[in-house]
Structure formats: C-alpha cells, structure tokens
Amino acid sequence: MELLRLNAADIVKSASRGDIASFEQLVLMYQDKVYSLSLRLTGQAQDAEDLAQEVFVRAYRYMNSFRGDSDFGTWLHRIAVNTWLNQKRKIQPSSAYSLDEPVYSDDGEVKREIADMSEEPESVLLSSQMSEKLHRAVESLPKDQKAVLLLREVEDYTYEEIAGMMDCSVGTVKSRLSRARDALRKSFNGYAEK
Amino acid sequence: MDGEMLRKNLKAIYKDVKAPVGFSSRVMVKITAETVKMRSSDKSFGLMRRLRPAIAIAASFILITAIYLAGVGMRVFAPTEDLRTAESPLPDAQTINEVPYVNGDRPVLIAETEDPLDLPPVTVYPAAEKIPLAESARTEDVPDVVATVQTPVSDTPVDVRLVAVTEDSNGGFPVPALREHKPAATNGYSHAISSNKPVEIVPLVEEQAAFVLSEADIPHPSVFMSRRRVIDSLSVNVSVGTINNALRKIDERERLFGVSADTEATELRADGTIVVMRSYVLPNAIANAFVTNVSAIGSSDGIKRNRVDITKDYNRMLDIHRDFLLNLAGTGQGMRDLNEIAGKLVYLDKRAKDGVKNVVVWLEDGVDF
Numbered sequence: 001m002e003l004l005r006l007n008a009a010d011i012v013k014s015a016s017r018g019d020i021a022s023f024e025q026l027v028l029m030y031q032d033k034v035y036s037l038s039l040r041l042t043g044q045a046q047d048a049e050d051l052a053q054e055v056f057v058r059a060y061r062y063m064n065s066f067r068g069d070s071d072f073g074t075w076l077h078r079i080a081v082n083t084w085l086n087q088k089r090k091i092q093p094s095s096a097y098s099l100d101e102p103v104y105s106d107d108g109e110v111k112r113e114i115a116d117m118s119e120e121p122e123s124v125l126l127s128s129q130m131s132e133k134l135h136r137a138v139e140s141l142p143k144d145q146k147a148v149l150l151l152r153e154v155e156d157y158t159y160e161e162i163a164g165m166m167d168c169s170v171g172t173v174k175s176r177l178s179r180a181r182d183a184l185r186k187s188f189n190g191y192a193e194k
Numbered sequence: 195m196d197g198e199m200l201r202k203n204l205k206a207i208y209k210d211v212k213a214p215v216g217f218s219s220r221v222m223v224k225i226t227a228e229t230v231k232m233r234s235s236d237k238s239f240g241l242m243r244r245l246r247p248a249i250a251i252a253a254s255f256i257l258i259t260a261i262y263l264a265g266v267g268m269r270v271f272a273p274t275e276d277l278r279t280a281e282s283p284l285p286d287a288q289t290i291n292e293v294p295y296v297n298g299d300r301p302v303l304i305a306e307t308e309d310p311l312d313l314p315p316v317t318v319y320p321a322a323e324k325i326p327l328a329e330s331a332r333t334e335d336v337p338d339v340v341a342t343v344q345t346p347v348s349d350t351p352v353d354v355r356l357v358a359v360t361e362d363s364n365g366g367f368p369v370p371a372l373r374e375h376k377p378a379a380t381n382g383y384s385h386a387i388s389s390n391k392p393v394e395i396v397p398l399v400e401e402q403a404a405f406v407l408s409e410a411d412i413p414h415p416s417v418f419m420s421r422r423r424v425i426d427s428l429s430v431n432v433s434v435g436t437i438n439n440a441l442r443k444i445d446e447r448e449r450l451f452g453v454s455a456d457t458e459a460t461e462l463r464a465d466g467t468i469v470v471m472r473s474y475v476l477p478n479a480i481a482n483a484f485v486t487n488v489s490a491i492g493s494s495d496g497i498k499r500n501r502v503d504i505t506k507d508y509n510r511m512l513d514i515h516r517d518f519l520l521n522l523a524g525t526g527q528g529m530r531d532l533n534e535i536a537g538k539l540v541y542l543d544k545r546a547k548d549g550v551k552n553v554v555v556w557l558e559d560g561v562d563f
Binding site for chain 1: 197200203206208210212218221222225
C-alpha cells in the first residue's frame with residue numbers, strides 16, 4: 001500500500017540513476033502486469049516466469065534509455081513482446097496449455113476460470129469446449145499475429161501504441177490483426193460446422 | 195464470431211494473473227548478479243567494448259548466463275539423516291581439524307568457510323518443491339551432527355547464525371532448521387556444534403555473520419557467510435588464425451598446467467567470425483603463468499587485471515537467500531528458488547576466494563599465424 005502512495009515517475013527517475021532499491025519497487029509494482037502478458041504470450045507458466053524475469057533484467061540494463069515518453073508499464077510490455085518475438089522457437093511446439101491446467105498463484109493452485117457470461121446472449125454459446133478451441137487457435141497463430149491480437153484485444157493498446165511497441169507501421173499492425181482474426185474465425189467456423 | 199464477441203471471449207480466457215510467489219526476489223537476485231558481474235568485467239573488457247561493441251554485449255550476456263547456469267540444477271543437500279545445527283560453542287582454540295564431538299555412529303558434518311567446496315561428501319537427495327511445514331517440527335530420533343565453522347573474525351566476538359536445510363528421513367522432504375548461535379571467538383575462529391533443540395527462527399541483525407548450509411552443484415555442503423569478498427581477475431583477448439587450432443593449443447596448455455575451464459561460450463558474429471570465451475578459477479601461483487602462456491598463441495593486446503569488491507552485492511544476495519529460507523519455513527514453498535540462489539552464491543564464492551584468480555580468455559578468429 002505504501003508503494004501506491006509513491007510517485008511512479010519519481011521511482012522511475014530514481015531507478016534510472018541506478019538506485020537498485022527504486023528498481024526493486026518498480027518490479028513489485030509491475031510484476032503482475034508483466035507476468036500476465038508473459039503468460040499470455042508464452043502459454044506456459046515456467047516460460048512466462050523466465051520471460052518476465054528477462055524483461056526486468058533488460059529493463060534494468062537499459063533504464064537509461066527510458067525517456068519517460070510512454071508509461072513505464074507500456075515500456076515493459078514492449079520489452080516483453082520484443083524479447084518473446086526474438087526468442088528462438090523451442091523444439092517442442094506444443095506451447096499451448098490446457099484450460100484445465102491450474103494456475104499457480106499466491107494462494108496455491110487455482111483452477112482456471114472461464115468468465116460466466118451467461119447473462120450476455122452473444123456469449124451463451126461460449127462453452128468451455130469453445131474456449132479451449134479459441135485458446136488453441138490463438139496459440140497456433142504466428143508469433144507476430146498472436147502478439148498483435150493480444151496487445152489489441154486483451155491489453156487494449158491502440159494501433160499506434162502497438163506499432164511503437166513492435167517497431168512496425170500502423171498498417172502492419174492492422175494487417176496482422178486482420179489475419180489473426182480471420183484465422184480465429186476460420187477455426188471457429190470449422191468448429192461450428194462440426 | 196464478430197469482433198466484439200471475439201474480444202470478450204479472449205478477455206475471458208486471458209484473465210489477469212498474479213506473478214508467482216517470490217518472483218520479485220528472483221528478479222532482484224538476477225539483477226544483483228548482473229551488477230556484480232558487469233562491475234567485475236568492466237575494466238577487463240573495456241578495450242574490447244570500445245573496439246567491438248557487439249562482442250562486448252555478447253560477453254556480458256555470456257557471463258550473466260554463466261551466473262544463471264551456476265544456479266541451474268542446484269539441490270539443497272541433506273545428509274543421510276537429519277541435520278541440526280546448534281547453539282553451544284566449542285571450547286577455545288578449536289580448529290577445523292579438531293572436531294571435538296561425535297555422538298556415536300551419528301553422521302558428522304564439517305564445514306569450513308574458507309573453502310566451502312572442499313568438504314566431505316554427503317548423500318544428496320532429490321530436491322522437493324514443497325516442504326510440509328509440519329515435518330519441520332519433528333525432533334525425535336534426530337541424530338546429533340557436528341557443524342564446525344572456521345573463519346577469521348574480528349577482535350570482538352560476533353553473533354553467528356547457522357541455517358541448515360535438512361531432509362526428514364521419514365517424510366523424504368527437506369526440512370528447514372534454523373538456529374541462532376553465539377560462539378566464542380577468542381582465537382580468531384568461530385565454531386558451532388549441533389544439538390537437537392526445536393526449530394527456532396530469529397531475525398538477523400546487522401553485523402551478524404550469516405551462515406547458510408546448502409548444496410552446490412557437487413554433492414558437498416557449502417557454507418555462505420557474510421565477509422568481505424573480492425574478485426581478482428585476469429583477462430586477455432587473443433586474435434588467432436583459426437579458432438579450432440587455437441582451442442587445440444589451449445587444450446594442450448590446460449593439460450600442461452593441469453587446469454580446466456569452468457565456463458566456455460561461443461558467439462557467432464554477423465560477419466561469420468567466431469569469438470570463444472573460456473573462463474577459469476585458478477590458484478594465484480599458476481594464474482599469471484597460464485594466462486601469459488595462453489596469450490602467446492596469437493596476437494594479444496595485453497593482459498588486463500581487475501579487482502572488484504563484491505561484498506555488498508553478495509550480502510544482498512545472502513539476505514534474499516535468508517528471506518527465502520524464512521519463507522520456506524513459513525510456507526513450505528520456494529525450494530527451487532532457494533537452490534537457484536544458493537547456486538549463485540556458490541558461483542560467487544568460488545570466484546571470490548582468497549588465493550585464486552578468475553582468468554578469462556577471449557579468442558577471436560580472423561588473423562593468420
């Protein structure tokens with residue numbers, strides 16, 4: 001709670017000057033945000049932790065280059081996405097995790113929950129099977145498309161922000177997003193036809 | 195499925211999750227390790243960084259990776275029976291070779307902080323991710339174990355804390371056992387003997403020396419203590435005709451000197467040339483001769499010397515290690531993290547020992563000889 005009262009910009013500034021204690025505060029403040037995205041990108045808890053750790057190590061290494069033009073969390077997400085994109089694909093391709101696989105949290109093992117959207121007519125058909133299908137479809141997307149899809153649809157970044165994070169044009173972002181959506185639709189149409 | 199529904203469904207699947215327990219500590223350990231290594235390599239690789247930034251970056255990465263790798267596969271050791279640490283100090287003038295107390299056929303552990311890797315072997319058990327806390331309170335049937343710690347101390351006696359990670363012989367899980375120990379230190383050495391008293395966790399205070407018994411990548415117990423640590427290093431950049439020939443020559447010299455590299459890394463540059471790094475921890479007596487000999491296999495820009503005090507950084511990692519131990523006792527989770535940090539401490543310990551030098555040899559191909 002004490003952390004929340006501190007001014008994030010001041011902490012960032014202090015960390016930029018090499019104050020390791022300030023950087024530790026930033027880690028505490030942003031660890032959930034970074035880990036969440038890392039888990040979405042990698043699909044594996046251990047890979048997510050490795051990626052999230054690497055993000056903070058790189059952030060510490062390059063704190064001097066953070067000019068404060070963007071939100072620090074956005075900058076961390078940018079590092080996460082680029083680090084993940086630059087990682088070589090692992091030999092075992094099945095990075096998808098089952099929705100039945102528990103998540104390890106502060107409270108121990110927690111079963112994944114699919115939000116209950118039964119009150120929303122559009123979502124009535126979203127059974128757990130369909131969720132699994134959607135999840136697998138996302139996991140099977142090419143890395144760049146998956147990154148754009150998650151940043152846009154889940155993290156709610158603007159096209160411009162995503163373009164800045166991925167060092168590409170807004171047009172490229174839109175194109176990748178469009179292809180990702182098409183792939184998911186095709187996947188779901190196939191499912192519906194079955 | 196339209197765009198809006200897709201978005202809702204995706205948000206439903208990819209809900210926010212919290213970072214795992216101990217995540218921030220693990221990050222800070224990595225960062226601290228990086229800081230240590232960067233500082234200890236700054237001068238050594240200064241010239242290289244000026245001339246070839248890409249190599250310098252690669253070098254830093256390699257070294258950091260080496261630190262990380264030092265923590266992989268670590269397991270907290272446990273003797274064949276429960277290990278307990280103790281409160282009663284040994285009589286004065288006791289030395290490491292005069293273990294005063296062995297209770298019958300019960301196991302004996304002797305740990306010497308001056309060289310934590312040269313300890314008698316103990317049986318290693320597989321690490322367990324979770325430790326049932328209830329197991330840690332069991333004290334019956336606990337054999338006495340003697341833990342003798344020898345280390346130079348200041349003129350005034352210091353409080354010493356022993357922390358042991360043990361394995362319960364019945365449950366098969368390591369059990370943390372924490373004890374406070376206040377030894378006499380009249381002869382410049384501090385000692386500790388074990389007992390069977392219940393587990394007790396007492397916060398450390400400043401100026402206390404912190405001891406942690408754990409396992410390195412070899413099946414020996416290690417003792418980490420808070421003391422001044424300095425890494426002395428020698429590095430040389432050697433341009434050679436072909437890397438393979440150079441490596442064969444270095445292999446010959448390694449055999450000649452009876453040494454072996456503890457880390458080797460290769461970097462393929464964008465222009466197709468190769469840079470190989472080998473690092474060694476060598477006794478002072480042969481370090482200079484070895485690096486001089488190796489530098490002669492190609493064109494060298496001279497041997498760089500570097501000396502870095504890592505005391506503060508090491509102590510910081512030790513604090514984190516202690517926090518993990520306390521967390522382990524409280525929650526029974528985090529053994530993997532504990533082992534990883536212990537591995538890093540061992541890695542640094544090995545390099546900051548008195549009487550050794552870290553020798554780093556860089557080979558770069560492209561020059562004919």
